[in-house]
Amino acid sequence: MSVAPWSFSRIKAFEQCPKQFYHMKILKEYEDKETDAMRYGTLMHEAAENYVKESTPLPSEFEYVRAGLDALIAIKGEKLCEYKMGLTESLDPCDFFAEDVWWRGIADLVILDEENKKAWVVDYKTGKSARYADKGQLELMALAVFKHFPIVEQVKAGLLFVVCTELVKGQYSNKDQTMLWDKWIGKFTQMQTAFEADVWNAKPSGLCRKHCSVLECVHNGRNLTRMGYV
Numbered sequence: 001m002s003v004a005p006w007s008f009s010r011i012k013a014f015e016q017c018p019k020q021f022y023h024m025k026i027l028k029e030y031e032d033k034e035t036d037a038m039r040y041g042t043l044m045h046e047a048a049e050n051y052v053k054e055s056t057p058l059p060s061e062f063e064y065v066r067a068g069l070d071a072l073i074a075i076k077g078e079k080l081c082e083y084k085m086g087l088t089e090s091l092d093p094c095d096f097f098a099e100d101v102w103w104r105g106i107a108d109l110v111i112l113d114e115e116n117k118k119a120w121v122v123d124y125k126t127g128k129s130a131r132y133a134d135k136g137q138l139e140l141m142a143l144a145v146f147k148h149f150p151i152v153e154q155v156k157a158g159l160l161f162v163v164c165t166e167l168v169k170g171q172y173s174n175k176d177q178t179m180l181w182d183k184w185i186g187k188f189t190q191m192q193t194a195f196e197a198d199v200w201n202a203k204p205s206g207l208c209r210k211h212c213s214v215l216e217c218v219h220n221g222r223n224l225t226r227m228g229y230v
Contacts, residue, residue, distance in 0.1 A: 003195040004089070004102045006188055008137045014191045016207075021191075022200035023214045030213040041126040044162065045082075045108060048124055052109060053081045065124075065162045072160075075120060077113035082106060085144040091181065093148045107141050112149060119145050121157040130166040133159050138170040139180050146174050 003010075003026070014021040023029050044065070050056035051069055058066055073079070084096035087103040094101055111120040121141045125133070138157035145155050152174065159168040172180070194200055202217050209221030 003192050004188075005086070005104045006102070006191065007104050008140050011184075011187050011191065012134070012136075014194070015187075017203040017205070017212075018194055018200040019202040019217055020212055020214050022194075023216060026195070026200075033213070037126070044126050045124055048108070048162075049081045052079055068160055068162060068165070072109060072111065072120075072122060075111050075113075076116075077111040077118075077120070080107070080110040080112060082108065083110045085141075085148050087144060087147055091147060093144075103140075103144070105141055105144050107145075110145060112152070114149075114151050117151055117153040119149060119152045119155045121145055121155055123159050125159050125161045126163055127161060128163050130159065130161045130164060130168050133161070133168040135159070135168060135170050136184075138168075139172065140184060142170065142172040143177060143180055143184070146172075146177055 010021075010025060013025060024032070043059075044062055047056075047058055047062045048065060048069055051058050051066075052073060058069075084106050085104070086094040086096045086098055086101040088094050088098070088100050089102040096104055096106075107121050108124045109120075109122040111122075113119065121138065123137060123141070138159065142155040142157050145152055154174070155172045157170040157172065161167070202219055204219045208217070208219040212220050214220060215222065
């Protein structure tokens with residue numbers, strides 16, 4: 001058995017707290033609670049996709065993202081919105097829902113310029129600050145683009161923070177693939193090792209007291225309150 005298919009978000013959830021990951025992603029005892037910020041992000045992504053793909057007018061509340069989207073539309077190349085990519089364990093491209101899919105990722109926007117052997121990968125973010133942006137997501141998306149579009153030799157990638165109008169950039173060559181895959185397969189191996197050993201250690205943090213749903217953990221704030229420690 002395997003913890004695959006995996007993704008950037010699954011790796012990050014595991015690294016944040018293996019025990020929480022186990023209860024929420026493996027056993028699926030708890031669901032992620034949808035917040036107002038999450039709902040807003042979903043609506044913004046839908047509006048951006050429709051604007052880039054179909055030229056559908058932006059709702060008034062998202063008019064502020066027009067300039068950034070227009071700049072992306074102006075880049076030469078085929079626009080692939082909400083593009084789903086899958087890879088097998090041997091790193092061959094496959095369908096997102098294939099039976100042997102090992103890794104999955106969805107790019108908000110891929111711009112494919114086959115003539116110049118280039119591509120752009122963009123992920124929209126609705127956070128108010130890019131201070132804690134993680135470029136690891138860009139690395140994995142670039143790696144997937146190299147596999148799905150072998151003609152591509154260079155990928156420019158960006159996390160577009162639409163609220164604060166910041167762009168966190170990354171640039172990758174197909175020559176970087178071995179080094180980057182070694183890094184990410186190492187991270188996956190840590191998660192797979194925990195799965196095979198069935199060892200899911202808690203990683204206490206400031207999020208435990210109020211923001212964790214896993215009541216089985218002794219570090220959960222609601223348990224501490226019930227026991228009179230807080």
